[in-house]
Amino acid sequence: MKPSAFAYRRASSLSDAVAALAANADAKIMAGGQTLGPMLNLRLAQPAEIVDITRIPELCATSETSDWVNLGALVTHAAIEDGLVPDPTRGFLARVAHGIAYRAVRTRGTVGGSLAHADPAADWLSCFTALGAQISISGPTDTRRVPLHGFMRGALDTDLAPGEILSAVHLPKFSANARFGYAKFCRKDGEFADAIGAALLDPDRAIYRLVASTTAGAPIVIEAGAAFAPEEIPARLDAAGSTGDSYERRLRAVILKRALAEAMGK
Ligand SMILES: Cc1cc2nc3c(=O)[nH]c(=O)nc-3n(C[C@H](O)[C@H](O)[C@H](O)COP(=O)(O)OP(=O)(O)OC[C@H]3O[C@@H](n4cnc5c(N)ncnc54)[C@H](O)[C@@H]3O)c2cc1C
Numbered sequence: 001m002k003p004s005a006f007a008y009r010r011a012s013s014l015s016d017a018v019a020a021l022a023a024n025a026d027a028k029i030m031a032g033g034q035t036l037g038p039m040l041n042l043r044l045a046q047p048a049e050i051v052d053i054t055r056i057p058e059l060c061a062t063s064e065t066s067d068w069v070n071l072g073a074l075v076t077h078a079a080i081e082d083g084l085v086p087d088p089t090r091g092f093l094a095r096v097a098h099g100i101a102y103r104a105v106r107t108r109g110t111v112g113g114s115l116a117h118a119d120p121a122a123d124w125l126s127c128f129t130a131l132g133a134q135i136s137i138s139g140p141t142d143t144r145r146v147p148l149h150g151f152m153r154g155a156l157d158t159d160l161a162p163g164e165i166l167s168a169v170h171l172p173k174f175s176a177n178a179r180f181g182y183a184k185f186c187r188k189d190g191e192f193a194d195a196i197g198a199a200l201l202d203p204d205r206a207i208y209r210l211v212a213s214t215t216a217g218a219p220i221v222i223e224a225g226a227a228f229a230p231e232e233i234p235a236r237l238d239a240a241g242s243t244g245d246s247y248e249r250r251l252r253a254v255i256l257k258r259a260l261a262e263a264m265g266k
Pocket residue numbers: 028029030031032033034035036037073077099100101102105106108109110111112113114116117121122123124160164165166167190191192193
């Protein structure tokens with residue numbers, strides 16, 4: 001199918017894009033277009049106007065402070081995979097990026113688009129949540145910075161208000177002893193995962209965080225202690241509201257155990 005007719009506008013700055021959204025309640029942002037493109041073609045989305053944000057320099061920028069790495073929303077999966085942006089995880093992010101879809105999708109797909117679309121199976125949602133990421137959200141009056149955990153309210157549903165743009169992702173810097181783990185189960189390479197597990201063990205900062213994707217909503221977060229045993233995972237997931245049938249819940253637990261085992265060096 002072809003998309004229904006829409007007006008097209010290329011925004012030159014973040015304020016220009018925010019103004020375009022404010023001027024037309026039926027406008028929609030396009031970043032990498034890897035999800036929005038098919039949705040337009042299938043007419044699952046029929047916006048009156050597309051606001052193209054891909055040429056906004058401030059959304060492509062990266063920076064660092066003593067405690068944070070800041071990635072503009074337009075940083076692509078491929079840029080992370082290729083090590084072209086600062087990586088506070090010493091290569092862990094590149095590995096996660098490499099597992100997203102196919103290279104063609106990674107070349108255009110963006111971190112901002114991935115988080116804003118809020119597919120429960122999206123890799124960055126689980127990975128960045130485990131890392132304790134924050135995001136910046138820019139609207140007509142200000143830019144607010146909030147934890148990523150809590151941003152996703154459900155499948156394809158976020159805390160973004162109409163007219164707001166996810167403008168940056170902020171990743172904390174980790175101690176030298178921090179360890180990371182990531183595992184996912186896909187029926188076919190390059191496709192969305194049936195289950196994702198992510199783990200961050202940063203003993204110097206007393207952070208022992210496990211994250212499991214869900215099929216229906218936001219990732220499940222387990223704040224585990226230093227003495228946490230992998231055998232506790234199924235019960236902790238169930239207590240945290242793990243949904244689905246017994247196969248789905250078991251798969252989620254197995255994949256999260258694999259992520260934890262990697263972080264523990266096993
Ligand atoms: C075949 C295929 C396989 C895939 N497999 C995976 C996978 O295994 N893992 C995975 O994580 N992802 C996967 N994806 C998703 C892909 O990686 C992109 O992350 C995703 O398409 C969204 O990023 P985008 O930049 O293309 O956003 P777009 O398609 O441009 O936009 C998606 C949605 O987000 C909104 N949006 C975009 N940017 C912003 C912003 N900055 N602020 C507010 N709203 C915004 C748009 O309005 C739209 O509603 C796959 C995609 C395809 C086509």
